[in-house]
Amino acid sequence: MAVLQRSKPNSPTLLLLLAQLCFLSCSSLAIASRDGSGYTINGRVKIPGFGAKGFGLPVKANNAKVLLNGGQQVTFLKPDGYFSFHNVPAGTHLIEVDVIGYLFSPVRVDVSARNPGKVQAALTETRRGLNELVLEPLREEQYYEIREPFNIMSIVKSPMGLMIGFMVVVVFLMPKLVENMDPEEIRKAQEEMRNQGVPSLANLMPGGARSN
């Protein structure tokens, strides 16, 4: 992806300009040219899954914004996804992309003063370096819970379903179980219950054991 840098008429020297063009042509790093008092950062936002060739912006991304340093500069995307920040001083900057429905990692961008045109970019979330300033979302964001389609399990699992299920168990299975049990054993269990008495709330509480 070659990014053509339109040379501004007031660029300091022709030499510098040539150096930039040379740099840009040999490396595909999108990026900084000097204009006036600062540099220009060019980049591109790519949202996969839209458009036939994998680029182009969805209708959703119509309101996409790109923010420099927490809102110091705000810019918008061109139809092909390109954006640029002008008049950026040399230093380390942070670029954030805001598209509803997608999570983008902020990008650390170093604009070097000594080496005009040299820009390093890295995703801050994954610490992955970028060869070119092409920003892709980390993931899509789903803001709503998805309703489970109707199935019998969801009914069974609901409190009412459990109540019915429990009732069925008690009504139909318990008598069978009791029938199958040894009468001797039942008596023993009943006696044990009597001996234990009513369980008190205090026993269940943390700290209760100590105070007892």
Next chain:
Amino acid sequence: MAMAIKLSLILLLCLSSLLAPSFSLFEDQVGLMDWHQRYIGKVKHAVFHTQKAGRKRVLVSTEENVIASLDLRRGEIFWRHVLGPNDVVDKIDIALGKYVITLSSEGSILRAWNLPDGQMVWESFLSGSKYSKALLTVPSNLKVDLDSPIFVYSGGCLHAISSIDGEYLWKKDFAIESSVDVHQLILSGGSDVVHAVGVTDSSQFDTYEIDVKNGGLLKHTSASFPGGVYGEILPVSGDRFVVLDASRSVVLLITVNNGATHLQQTHVSDLIHGSSENTVILPSKLSGIFSLRTDSCIVFVKVTDEGKLNVMEKVDKTVVVSDALALSEGEQAFALVQQGDSKIELSVRLVHDMSSNHLKETVKMDHERGFVHKIFINNYVRTDRSHGFRALIVMEDHSLLLLQQGEIVWTRDDGLASVIDVTTSELPVEKIGVSVAKVEHSLFEWLKGHMLKLKGTLMLATPDEVAAIQQIRLQSSQKNKMTRDHNGFRKLLILLTRAGKLYALHTGNGRVVWSTLLQSLRTTSQQQCAGLKLRQWQVPHHHALDNNPSVLVVGRCGLSLTSPSALSIVDAYTGKELQNLGPAEHSTVQVITLPFRDSTEQQLHLLIDADKRAHLYPTTPEAASIFQRESENVYWYSVESEAGILRGYGVKKTHSSEYSFEARNLWSIVFPAESEKIIATVTRKPNEVVHTQAKVIADEDVMYKYISKNMVFVATVSPKASGPIGSATPDESVLVVYLIDTVTGRILHRMTHLGSQGPVHAVLSENWVVYHYFNLRAHRYEMSVIEIYDQSRAENKDVLKLIVGKHNLTTPVSSYSRPEVTTKSQSYFFTHSVKAISVSSTAKGITSKHLLIGTIGDQVLALDKRFVDPRRSLNPTQAEKEEGLLPLTDALPIIPQSYVTHAFKVEGLRGIETIPAKLESTSLVFAYGVDLFYTRIAPSKTYDSLTEDFNYALLLLTIVALVIAIFVTWVLSERKDLQDKWR
């Protein structure tokens, strides 16, 4: 013991809220308990686009840096973009009939937006050599295929830019040769010359003729005028211009003819007989006519072909004049609006025939909208080929109205885009009981609704039925009633806007219940007034139940801090201004709500003026006596960010008058100016409720929270790092945070973050503070938490001591005692930039808390406080896991389902307000910016009520099933018994 049980119950309760985002919504639940309103702000410029058949629209740019395309029929927003806070829109226009051109950032950024959908087409950056006014000229007679350039004058240069792709064509730098300041760019139709008219050193007129093709200078004429000029040059006709001289008493007519510039002076007093103070030339461009405004009137002056000035008409000075609108055959029309009492008079005139009104309409106008500030007109051709006019007017309260044929077609309350302060008010209690008949009537409907809902949950409903369910849900919830409800969800949100208007919004659906333009805050020609604070003034509970609640509005009349303040008290039910206490003699820099009330339940307030004197309100003897009694316990502090000083004050015993008191300085903390600069101070919400002071931790141990209302969080950075990100290196930026007691000035805790910088956003609640800042070393945002615990109560854990009574639990928490405190803190990475942080608040403070984080994407994220718990560790023990402590992670999770704003954006987010509902589990959230958003959240889920979509039908069905089952089994067992007996 009782306490232990209570504590463990709370613990259980906290446990019960699962880790899954407790704020999550199904898509069909949108709008059930939330609402979202979109605004644009006060309109600065408007351009109509009505040429073609189809959608008629108006493009506007506003003071909130919004550009928007509005539907001219209904006033709805087609599309809208909120530009950055520094990206102020200078000019807006339409090019090629399909692009909206905006010039912003003092003329340095030119953008083109696609007219139908608002997609940005191109963007050009224009660099200049000096600051200057920004001018934009778009050729109006463009054919779509013809690429005529757009001309922009900014930064001392004239730029020509291709309108198709934003390509830079040429640039002409005026600043190289002379220091000319261009006032007007004129592009006469069809010619290849662009005219630039300007002033050099405010004493010489220059006109330039520049070749459209290449920017070459064709002709330059100049004439000097030693008197100097005031304001802007206004073109009257192709070769004539008018301007005022520096003394504002002489009108200069400039005629440029064959390379010679001719000046002609006329005294304003000759045109206007009488007073002519503060004369200005109005910027409306009308051919052959200009208008002058003085303190007494507006006059329209015609410039004849011979260069004579004739006064055509004199109108009242409150009249607002629109720009000229070109009609067919070179005719021009413009509109005048005359303000009347509760009505406005709109008249449209033709420039060539000023004597009579082309159209005159009287429109009824709500006087709460104030004066007309701006008017834009547009014409349409009626069926009988005559011209009809529609006018877009901007009112004093920032609302936007479209007038057509003497009617208001639509209105937009865009004042709500600039909310300054928010408070709430309870609704009146319902007096008449619900009649039984009504309930019976709706029983069948009710059951039907629930059957439908059951179908919906089982995913059996048809699309029609789904729509019906949605309808029922929206109607049945009774959320829009004008009475108090049992759960405390229905309230009035009272909003103070920058225009000085007070709005009351119903929390049910966000409709405006009433609105009042406060007379005390109205900006007049003498002074500029602005609202500052909004406080609850009277909240009737027990004694004064007959009274309506009321709110106090504090404003300032003037721009400086020492300007007099304006106070008014407004009835919260009707919006009537009950009392207008302003303009008071003193200024106001701080408003303190005291925790005292008088017998009529009026809240006592202390207003601190610029001279550090405290003024007590209400000014009644009773309030004064209450205050005298309690004055020893009244403390406040002030932050002087510039000087880097924090000062604490108390009230002096001697008072200057009955209701104003001298302050005595108790303590001050001076931050070293060379290494620390205050960037943020945050204090606790005064009405916050804390349920328990103790916190049970894993090993059945108790920690005591240090809960003090007098705690302030202060963040400072090294001065080098006070700029934006990227301006400082990690080595030279240090962030220091403090927790300071505001009564004694004691620094409770100090912490240093090396290599970090602001902006800092923080929230202080209970015994903890969470703050957001930027870590330059990791180059990521971080959030830190500090929890502060009272060590002096740590020995109270022994149960025996508690029983014997040898504990200090009954000693009150006081700032005078200096308890030992310990702090715990932890830091985490956070992905986004933050615009505001707030915390959920509930009625009793039992429910666990959620942080509400307004992200850079203008969304509000609810983050469980348990994620920012300093006791999190990498490998929590079994006991800690049971307590609900989460394993430590380096970054805070962003769960998309926990955005309280779900798929909405609160554009231009500025603040998040939380209000407790009566139901303990629920907190009301109101986020405001350019948009407004309201919802309610339940941080621990709604454990104390059934959810709105609780399925009663399913419950009924289960009960019926159970009853049937009982009968069946009973019958079966009877039969079995019978069989047993027969055997």
